[in-house]
Structures are given as structure tokens and as C-alpha cells.
Amino acid sequence: MKILVSRCLQLLRTSQELMPDDCDRELIIRTCGKVWYLCCEQRLDYALEEVHRSIRIAESRVNQRRTLAHARKYVGEIARRMAEESTGHDRTYRLDTSAKNLREAMALFSAIDGDYTPESEVGVCLLLLARTQLVRYRLLGDQAALAEAEQLADQVVGMDQVESYDRDLVLAEIAAAKGRYAESKDQLGHLIETLITLPGAYAEVLARAYCARARIDLERRVRGAKNMAMADLRKARDVYRQRGLAYPEAATKWEMVKLDPKEVRQLGINQEDVVSLEQATGDARLRFAAIDDVRRELDSRVGRQPGRRINWVQRVNRVRLRQSTRIPGQPVKSG
Structure with a gap:
């Protein structure tokens, strides 16, 4: 993706005669391409700088509501990920920023007219907002945020165009956060069994499901929990490694170290x-x-x-x- 985006942007920059549509394409590539791979590389500061640049350009042009919506969506996701690495007031500020931009993105997608049906994008924003609120609960102990996370995720259940695997993972994690461990583990087990049989496009969801199941085993503190959790974390680490995702691979390896420093x-x-x-x-x-x-x-x-x-x-x-x-x-x- 990085090579493809770079070549497309280079082609547009070196073209002698750019039509208005070409300028719009450059903005879309920057917003949905460059920002995406910067996030994958966990270069969040660079990603945030790039997406804010896209917002400034989109706001200065006509008919850029969809691009602006995508940009706001990325700000919401980036801010949440930055919050997970922050402490104190920075953590709260970034969680607030995430929720605010995701709500703005939903409003923009919902207002889009024409043949394009924005339901899938609204659903993606709902899931991202649900995750932001789930992270708020985990980091700040905010019970109201956890309740809202479940309400948001439930809204996506009836949206056929929304990717069901992401939805099922979020719902399973929320169930675990509310203490419904047996329900959550059953959901994750079914999800993992399904994802194992699917193409690599779903590998990252599979790895996150392994990590979620490991977290449940540790929270339940049942016999053999440490060994079961370590086995799932190793599987997740291997998936991330195969996909070349250095940041989540390292994060998963660190969870293994916390269980056993001899790792x-x-x-x-x-x-x-x-x-x-x-x-x-x-x-x-x-x-x-x-x-x-x-x-x-x-x-x-x-x-x-x-x-x-x-x-x-x-x-x-x-x-x-x-x-x-x-x-x-x-x-x-x-x-």
C-alpha cells in the first residue's frame, strides 16, 4: 500500500496538466491511503499531521463532504490510539478528541446524498466510537462510557453492510468488560474458528481476538489461565509478525513478558x-x-x-x- 500510494502521489505531482478531479483524487489518496499506512506503522504524529492537512484542504473546496468525513474518522481513530499510550490529562483530552471527531464523521456520512449509501461508513464510525468508549472505561474506569459502548455496538447489529467480524469482536470485548466472561469467551471462540478459515485480509482481527481471549483467561483466574493466555498471545504475535505489523507484535510480546519476564x-x-x-x-x-x-x-x-x-x-x-x-x-x- 505504501509503495502504491507513493507512486500515485508522485504521478499526480509530476503531471503537467491536472484536472479538478485529479486534485480531488490526490486528496482522497492522502486521506485514505497515506494516513492509513502511517497508522499501520504507528507513526501517529505524522498521520495526525497529514489528516489535519487533508481537513484544511477539504474545508476549502466544494463537494468534499465525504473526504472530510473520512478525515474526521481517522482523527478519531488516531486520537484513541494516542490516548492508549498517554497518561493523565493527555489521555482524557485525546479520548474526548476521538469521540468528538467520530461523532462529526457520523454526521457528515449521514448527510451524504445521492446513490452512495453511507450506512457502512456510519457503522464503522459507530464501532470506532464504541471502541473509544471501551478504552475510556479501561483507562479511566468510566462506567457510563462502557454502557454507551454497548449501546453503540448494538446499533451496528442490524447493519448488513458493516463488517460483522469487527462488530463481533467489539461486542465480545464489551461483554467481557461487563463481567460476562462465559458469553464473551464463547463469542471469541466462534469468531476465531471462523477467521482461521478465511483469507489473510482478516488476520489482524484474528490476532486481536486471540489477545482478547487471553485477557479474559487472565481476568477469570481459572486453573491453567496463564498457560492458555500465553498460548493465545503467541498465536497473536505470530499473526502480527507474518503481516509485518511491528507495533502490535511488540505490544503482544510485551504482554507475554508481563506474564513471564523470562520471555x-x-x-x-x-x-x-x-x-x-x-x-x-x-x-x-x-x-x-x-x-x-x-x-x-x-x-x-x-x-x-x-x-x-x-x-x-x-x-x-x-x-x-x-x-x-x-x-x-x-x-x-x-x-
Whole structure:
């Protein structure tokens, strides 16, 4: 997708005579193509900058309601993902921004006239808003947000044009958040069995379903929960790895480390290190890169020095500074 988008934009930029429709196509490619792959690469700051640029252009042109709606939808999704890595007031602000833009996107899609039926896009926005409210509940403990998340997801059930697998995953996660673990696990089991038989286009939904089921096993604390959760997390990690999705792969690997720090084989870390690394950064890729940084420094030594505490904030900042000099989007090696 990244190569295709880049070539299309290059062709439009180098064309000698652009028609009005070509200018509109460039805006659509930027909004629905470039922003999409920037989000996949978890380059959220760049994605947000690009989508705000699209909004400014769309608002200055006529007949760009649909493009503007897509842009608002992306702002809503990006803001939620940024909230998941934030703390304090930033977290609340970004969740509010996410909900506000998703509601605006729904209003814009609903107002579109003509042959195009916006029901599917309205449904996508409903699911995204439901997820934002579910994340608000998980991060802030907001019970009203959880109730709204269920109401929003229920509205999508009757929309035939909306992708049912995303809907079923959101509903299963909401059921688990409300303590209906047996119902949620049954839903996820059926969803996973279905997705395993489908083409790779649904691989990311499958991986998220594995992670959701692992979370349920850990919350229920039944016998063998840790082993069952670890098995599902490994499956999710492998799916993300096969798809080349470095950020969710690292996040899933980190969940495995939280269950068993021995999963970090290149350096002996403990639960104190895990907590310190989580406080240092919300990006699991940076945590693993910091671990690699320490490992390389200690390669000439036998094991870790007894009683030696590592300043993980300093290590993470060092890695972040080093990576900031790389070409944006260059893959980051993780442990």
C-alpha cells in the first residue's frame, strides 16, 4: 500500500496538466491511503499531521463532504490510539478528541446524498466510537462510557453492510468488560474458528481476538489461565509478525513478558524492570530496544551485575534519540 500510494502521489505531482478531479483524487489518496499506512506503522504524529492537512484542504473546496468525513474518522481513530499510550490529562483530552471527531464523521456520512449509501461508513464510525468508549472505561474506569459502548455496538447489529467480524469482536470485548466472561469467551471462540478459515485480509482481527481471549483467561483466574493466555498471545504475535505489523507484535510480546519476564531471553529482567519500562514509555518497541541497548553493553560481562539497577527512563530516551536520526518509518529492531 505504501509503495502504491507513493507512486500515485508522485504521478499526480509530476503531471503537467491536472484536472479538478485529479486534485480531488490526490486528496482522497492522502486521506485514505497515506494516513492509513502511517497508522499501520504507528507513526501517529505524522498521520495526525497529514489528516489535519487533508481537513484544511477539504474545508476549502466544494463537494468534499465525504473526504472530510473520512478525515474526521481517522482523527478519531488516531486520537484513541494516542490516548492508549498517554497518561493523565493527555489521555482524557485525546479520548474526548476521538469521540468528538467520530461523532462529526457520523454526521457528515449521514448527510451524504445521492446513490452512495453511507450506512457502512456510519457503522464503522459507530464501532470506532464504541471502541473509544471501551478504552475510556479501561483507562479511566468510566462506567457510563462502557454502557454507551454497548449501546453503540448494538446499533451496528442490524447493519448488513458493516463488517460483522469487527462488530463481533467489539461486542465480545464489551461483554467481557461487563463481567460476562462465559458469553464473551464463547463469542471469541466462534469468531476465531471462523477467521482461521478465511483469507489473510482478516488476520489482524484474528490476532486481536486471540489477545482478547487471553485477557479474559487472565481476568477469570481459572486453573491453567496463564498457560492458555500465553498460548493465545503467541498465536497473536505470530499473526502480527507474518503481516509485518511491528507495533502490535511488540505490544503482544510485551504482554507475554508481563506474564513471564523470562520471555526476554537476551537479558535477565524482573517485574520491577517491567514496571519501570512501562512507566518509561507506552511503546513496547522502545522497551525492547532499550533492553537490547543494555544487552549490547553487557555482552562482554557474565550476566548482570548483582544489585545493579538500570535507569530505564535514561535508556529509553537514549534509544528514542538515536532513532529520531533515522529515516522516518525505518523498522526498529526489537528483542
